[in-house]
Amino acid sequence: MIEIQNLSKRYDDTIVVDDVSMRMEEGSITVIVGTSGAGKSTLLRMINRLVEPSSGRVLIDGQDTMAVPEDELRHRIGYVIQGNGLFPHRTVAGNIATVPRLLGWEAKRIGQRVDELLQLFQLDPAEFAGKYPHELSGGQQQRVGVARALAARPALLLMDEPFGALDPVIRSKAQDDLLAIQRRLGTTVVLVTHDMEEAFRLGDKIAVMDEARLVQYGTAAELLTHPAEGFVERLVGTAERPFRLLSLTRVRDVVEPGTADGEPLDASIDLREALARMVWVGRDALPVLDSSGAMLGRVSIGGILAHGRQAP
Amino acid sequence: MPRLGIAFDRLGSLVAALALFAAFVLPFVTYRANRIVSGEPRLLLHALPTTMIVIVLAAVIGAAWVAVLIRRPSVRLIAAAVGLVVVAPAVGLSAGFVTPAGNSFARVSPASGFWLLVLAFGLLAADSLTRLRFGPWARLAALAVAAGAIALLLLSGAWHDLSLLKEYATRTDSFWREARHHVLLSLGSVLAAVIIGLPLGILCHRVRVVRVPMLQVLNILQTIPSIALFGMLMVPLGYLAANVPLAAAIGIRGIGTAPAFLALVLYALLPIVANTVVGLDQVPASVVDAARGMGMSRRQRLFQVKFPLALPVILTGIRIVLVQNLGLATVAALIGGGGLGTFVFQGIGQTAMDLVLLGAIPTVGLSFAAAVILDAIIELAGRAHS
Ligand SMILES: Nc1ncnc2c1ncn2[C@@H]1O[C@H](COP(=O)(O)OP(=O)(O)OP(=O)(O)O)[C@@H](O)[C@H]1O
Numbered sequence: 001m002i003e004i005q006n007l008s009k010r011y012d013d014t015i016v017v018d019d020v021s022m023r024m025e026e027g028s029i030t031v032i033v034g035t036s037g038a039g040k041s042t043l044l045r046m047i048n049r050l051v052e053p054s055s056g057r058v059l060i061d062g063q064d065t066m067a068v069p070e071d072e073l074r075h076r077i078g079y080v081i082q083g084n085g086l087f088p089h090r091t092v093a094g095n096i097a098t099v100p101r102l103l104g105w106e107a108k109r110i111g112q113r114v115d116e117l118l119q120l121f122q123l124d125p126a127e128f129a130g131k132y133p134h135e136l137s138g139g140q141q142q143r144v145g146v147a148r149a150l151a152a153r154p155a156l157l158l159m160d161e162p163f164g165a166l167d168p169v170i171r172s173k174a175q176d177d178l179l180a181i182q183r184r185l186g187t188t189v190v191l192v193t194h195d196m197e198e199a200f201r202l203g204d205k206i207a208v209m210d211e212a213r214l215v216q217y218g219t220a221a222e223l224l225t226h227p228a229e230g231f232v233e234r235l236v237g238t239a240e241r242p243f244r245l246l247s248l249t250r251v252r253d254v255v256e257p258g259t260a261d262g263e264p265l266d267a268s269i270d271l272r273e274a275l276a277r278m279v280w281v282g283r284d285a286l287p288v289l290d291s292s293g294a295m296l297g298r299v300s301i302g303g304i305l306a307h308g309r310q311a312p
Numbered sequence: 313m314p315r316l317g318i319a320f321d322r323l324g325s326l327v328a329a330l331a332l333f334a335a336f337v338l339p340f341v342t343y344r345a346n347r348i349v350s351g352e353p354r355l356l357l358h359a360l361p362t363t364m365i366v367i368v369l370a371a372v373i374g375a376a377w378v379a380v381l382i383r384r385p386s387v388r389l390i391a392a393a394v395g396l397v398v399v400a401p402a403v404g405l406s407a408g409f410v411t412p413a414g415n416s417f418a419r420v421s422p423a424s425g426f427w428l429l430v431l432a433f434g435l436l437a438a439d440s441l442t443r444l445r446f447g448p449w450a451r452l453a454a455l456a457v458a459a460g461a462i463a464l465l466l467l468s469g470a471w472h473d474l475s476l477l478k479e480y481a482t483r484t485d486s487f488w489r490e491a492r493h494h495v496l497l498s499l500g501s502v503l504a505a506v507i508i509g510l511p512l513g514i515l516c517h518r519v520r521v522v523r524v525p526m527l528q529v530l531n532i533l534q535t536i537p538s539i540a541l542f543g544m545l546m547v548p549l550g551y552l553a554a555n556v557p558l559a560a561a562i563g564i565r566g567i568g569t570a571p572a573f574l575a576l577v578l579y580a581l582l583p584i585v586a587n588t589v590v591g592l593d594q595v596p597a598s599v600v601d602a603a604r605g606m607g608m609s610r611r612q613r614l615f616q617v618k619f620p621l622a623l624p625v626i627l628t629g630i631r632i633v634l635v636q637n638l639g640l641a642t643v644a645a646l647i648g649g650g651g652l653g654t655f656v657f658q659g660i661g662q663t664a665m666d667l668v669l670l671g672a673i674p675t676v677g678l679s680f681a682a683a684v685i686l687d688a689i690i691e692l693a694g695r696a697h698s
């Protein structure tokens with residue numbers, strides 16, 4: 001668990017992060033979102049002390065980060081930046097091995113770990129271990145960047161716009177992969193983005209920053225149903241809000257008893273997609289199947305709309 | 313745009329014109345009755361036995377034809393190589409042919425026609441090598457082949473009758489002594505400049521306020537003419553030698569190797585320091601940030617990340633300096649610093665052109681070889697990640 005207490009950063013007269021306090025749960029993904037210059041990167045970089053706070057504290061599992069030598073602290077925290085920052089003079093394997101080598105692991109153990117990570121990120125070790133970063137596509141480079149950050153099994157992973165340089169299709173795949181890997185490893189992730197879609201898609205909790213201040217911190221549903229007045233309301237987008245809210249809920253959670261005609265829906269898709277499908281095929285209701293193909297019931301347009309209505 | 317008729321190659325036409333002009337109009341060798349009298353030019357057609365004339369002319373005309381009409385670089389390279397392989401021993405043979413039997417005073421040296429032929433074939437070879445885009449290993453191999461061919465010509469005695477080799481024969485010992493001295497002076501001064509310059513470059517990179525004054529001082533040093541710098545160093549070193557017994561004991565004098573070495577080191581500093589700064593500065597900020605974020609210490613960042621990425625640029629500085637100092641070391645002979653310049657200045661003093669060439673040709677060869685070798689190393693160092 002990470003606890004940020006009254007953290008501030010000042011450069012000369014300008015305050016860049018203003019008295020931020022928040023708590024990130026073990027094993028969760030927290031997304032920090034906001035416009036450019038809001039202080040997101042600065043806040044993130046104060047967690048691993050790449051930026052020294054002007055005041056306030058960061059506690060990781062109850063321990064003040066100031067009590068640990070900075071290099072040692074960073075060995076325990078994964079760090080991924082936009083454009084990945086891979087070392088151009090080292091192979092993929094050499095890049096991934098960076099922190100284990102700094103920690104003095106044995107060569108054999110490093111080799112095993114590199115292979116394991118390459119497989120986890122769907123990169124064939126035989127093909128990719130010996131390649132140099134410039135020989136990889138943007139998406140592959142990005143995966144190597146995350147693999148490198150995870151090499152020494154950090155409990156905490158900091159990511160600063162990790163998908164910023166990717167095209168929409170690869171980006172969406174990278175987000176899915178991150179979710180899957182994070183669920184599997186149980187890593188605590190703090191991710192910075194200025195893309196609201198990304199925040200809703202990835203964040204167990206979302207922190208909205210504006211002009212150096214934390215203006216709202218809560219779950220996606222909380223942000224959509226009770227956005228803080230002003231900046232967050234605008235960011236969340238009045239027109240888009242009902243659709244965003246719909247995309248947070250799965251068909252599985254609104255199944256009604258009964259049956260319907262037409263092509264069945266998968267229970268794991270979200271309500272936004274289900275609604276789109278029904279409008280497209282021109283039906284008021286469709287049957288729902290679970291992943292094993294068993295009939296669960298039906299879902300209706302009325303049921304979905306009831307879900308997207310503004311909370312009382 | 314469609315071309316009409318035969319397409320002429322522009323560089324090839326120049327090469328062909330030069331070669332034909334050199335072969336038919338200019339003298340191939342110069343004959344002198346002794347070492348210092350002025351010589352009489354001999355045309356190629358009068359400088360060799362008939363069969364040899366036919367072979368040389370065939371090679372020259374063939375190469376000229378290829379240069380003008382054939383575009384394939386590999387064929388052009390072969391033509392240039394054949395031209396060189398024929399002309400180089402021919403000039404040695406010509407020396408024996410022109411010298412009257414039993415006359416050991418007569419001197420025969422290559423004349424403008426020979427040099428122009430070598431230049432023409434050299435141009436053709438260089439142009440085709442560039443177009444072939446050889447990798448670093450192939451270029452090193454080509455250099456080794458060229459060096460081997462020259463060594464073969466020297467050892468086989470094919471050039472034995474040339475005046476240049478007669479000069480060499482009378483001073484074999486001093487030639488090798490000065491050559492060794494020349495190489496040690498150049499390499500040693502570059503090595504010392506690297507040892508001093510790298511830390512200075514790192515300092516300039518880290519401490520911004522040091523950078524501008526440091527580079528300015530080195531810049532001024534660089535602009536002092538070499539003879540003036542040698543002269544300026546003679547005074548303090550002479551004083552040191554006269555007043556500090558230890559300095560004198562380790563060989564420091566107002567004239568000789570010490571001021572020459574020091575001047576060469578000073579000349580080498582600017583390119584090395586400047587390239588180190590540029591090389592370290594151009595390492596992408598995101599890469600350094602990632603290194604810091606993964607917990608690399610300052611030292612680890614420098615040696616594991618910044619330095620390897622700056623290496624090609626730093627090596628480029630070292631290449632500039634090595635080639636520069638191999639040439640500049642010639643001037644060191646003026647203040648008694650030794651080296652191949654000794655022959656150049658002796659030759660000038662005695663108006664013996666052959667002696668000048670005995671110093672100058674190996675110097676040019678060394679610089680050329682150093683440039684090729686370092687270019688290959690630079691490319692190999694940067695290749696993996698560029
Ligand atoms: N080293 C520094 N010195 C002075 N000002 C700085 C420094 N680093 C950042 N700032 C300023 O602090 C503010 C916040 O920067 P930060 O990088 O945290 O923003 P951000 O929210 O990450 O923006 P972006 O989305 O563009 O990355 C900016 O106005 C920036 O100019």
Ligand SMILES: [Mg+2]
Binds near residue numbers: 040041042160
């Ligand atoms: Mg940022």
